Amino acid sequence: MSGPWSVATEAEVLSRAGAQAQALPAGDVTYVVGPSATVVIVQAGDRPDGSAVQNLEELTLQEPFPEGIEARLASSELPLLGFVRLTQGYMPLGELRLAVSHHRPGDMAEDSPFPYRLPAKPSHCQLHIVDRLPFDVLDRARPTPQHPLASLDWLRFLPHDPVAASREFVAGWYADIPPGVDAPGDLDRPLPEPLLAFYRAAAGREEVYGLYNQIFSADELEDEDDGLVQFGAENQGVFVMLLDPTEVDPRVQYSGLHAEHEREPLSAFLLQFLLSEASYSSPFGGFATVTAEQAQRLTEPLRLVPLQPMRWPGDPTRHYVAPGLVVATATSPDGSVEVYAGSRHRSALRPLRDPGFAWERFDG
Structure with missing residues (x-):
């Protein structure tokens, strides 16, 4: 690969930080601190919950963080540069900027007569990749593993038996989460x-109740x-x-929404x-x-999905599916369409x- 993402040697990467730069290994990340720049080197790979390139514009860093590195990441005085460690060398990500930093409470100070905690420690940082990566570069930095995808067999129950369709959808979509034996009681x-x-x-699978909006469990009904x-x-x-x-x-009726009720009954809703x-x-x-049109x-x-459209988050809202994929389109009053995948x-x-069109957020 030629151009701005050409693979560099370790010596070339270290030189970007300046003379007598110090390398600080921390799990899948190595921080290089020098007088000319701070360099972040992350191991190639797809780690959604770890330190890795997550998408075209985001590099996520997780604990551990070497002492003092947070100040370096947040500083605007020196360049913050990113690299991905490949088997054949180091691929540059270009300039980085700190977007979000999360902290966890510090530990209690030892041998202290007062209930004081030590300063909070960084637990998670998101770095913005200034120059958006091409997909071929992203695939080298974050190779995507292949998994069996949930089938569309549940569609065969529609529109006549949406309850069976829901049961089959949950079993396939959440196949990676073991079902429980919980009953409504x-x-x-x-x-x-x-x-x-x-x-x-939903038994044993809290995600089924919703991570954004929510269906109440039996003991939460009002x-x-x-x-x-x-x-x-x-x-x-x-x-x-x-x-x-x-x-x-x-x-299905509403209180507080622009519409009084849904088009489909509870079973399909x-x-x-x-x-x-x-x-x-x-x-x-x-x-x-x-x-x-887009x-x-x-x-x-x-x-x-052969059901009448929902009334939220836009009216109409329709659902489209492929193996392992759900797309919702929500039409706004001005005619624009919000797309969720x-x-x-x-x-x-x-x-x-x-x-x-340009995705505002995209993890694929």
């Missing part, structure tokens, strides 16, 4: 079978004065979801909730605001790398 209220089936499918039951809520409490517990497959969460709360994903081109190769495996996002 002894309920002192009647509940519709679609909600009970949701609880059975009764309203009019006999309705709150069974879910938007993540900031802007609106809540209500149902009539005496109905077999009740209408719960599947749509699962798909929405998969699209914007999965470990890997993408987001962009695009035109209707959204149509993106979703053409995908399969449309989610997967539990990074490799499922690769077909979306060149959609004809």
